[in-house]
Amino acid sequence: DGGITQSPKYLFRKEGQNVTLSCEQNLNHDAMYWYRQDPGQGLRLIYYSQIVNDFQKGDIAEGYSVSREKKESFPLTVTSAQKNPTAFYLCASSIQGGQEQYFGPGTRLTVT
């Protein structure tokens, strides 16, 4: 089955700790994206990558970092510099930029 997976589904961390969210796809898509979803705010773009070893900042990149060493994987690190990290994080992929996006099930991160 082709698809996009995120793990874990729920994640709890103490303030001041970095945490890495996993995103894997086996759709052979070139483009991958990370979004943050807060109530009433829609989907806000954190980072995106249109090709391996290249990525660009989205609208709210501060306090986050990513890597794209393999086509299938696009992990997101939430650093201690992110002031309000508690949110629902969604990863997506598309054949190429600007095309239909397939979303993973999301990771709900709670930082206390």
Place this chain on the structure above:
Amino acid sequence: QQPVQSPQAVILREGEDAVINCSSSKALYSVHWYRQKHGEAPVFLMILLKGGEQMRHEKISASFNEKKQQSSLYLTASQLSYSGTYFCGTVEINRDDKIIFGKGTRLHILP
């Protein structure tokens, strides 16, 4: 620039029609529509391209007015399964093919 969706929320009875609007201040190459059910990931409905035709997904259709940078989603004879939050996403001309999503329109269908 985040597109503006209206209305923010809609409550309908099953069988009624609804229109959701999406407006941008930027020149657009395409508009995407997604639906997200509570606790689930967004699911793609359709994409409207500059110069393209009106699209349809089951009893849901959409239009794209390039000159006004506006798109509308039409839900005809709504079904209970249409409940959820609808997001439009815009791709601006010459802006790296990234999709900028609106804040969403919550649609609740009553039996």
